[in-house]
Amino acid sequence: KNEVEQSPQNLTAQEGEFITINCSYSVGISALHWLQQHPGGGIVSLFMLSSGKKKHGRLIATINIQEKHSSLHITASHPRDSAVYICAVRETSGSRLTFGEGTQLTVNP
């Protein structure tokens, strides 16, 4: 079993829909990261969080440390949101990041 599991693996939505991507992990962590990988391959860090909730524009990330679960929400989705979204955790025992396999999101106009 992977230490970091994302769901769904693939997600197709219509423009304007509210989107949720989930990340579950099995180890104790000090921080969780959400990243976006563009169709061209570039990777951008979206959020780093260790508790609660963070918001940036139409993106919201939440984390529940007790349940070892995080969600990434996209409000009013747009075709330009089409990308792979990657969850990564930093274990409390070290500083290395462990990455999930990613969720491929496609938003159709």
Next chain:
Amino acid sequence: NAGVTQTPKFQVLKTGQSMTLQCAQDMNHNSMYWYRQDPGMGLRLIYYSASEGTTDKGEVPNGYNVSRLNKREFSLRLESAAPSQTSVYFCASSEARVREQFFGPGTRLTVL
């Protein structure tokens, strides 16, 4: 600022050939990383450098060597390329090991 740059963007090698992937950052970051990304798998850490002058093995170091040339540059060398090293390679940097990482554009390597 260019952020994190990588060269080359694409490379095709024959089995047994050697090559060096170059990475540079202009953000004055202390920590730098090399990852590989393969289909169906998350990014995996090959080597990292917590600060200038230090390097450490990551999850999949076999077949690779690294050099932290100075604070800006961190290179990855394949001494004798194998088809199993066909992958997309990403360099990243961060202010410190527990901070947000910034990624380069990636190098797509094919070993025939």
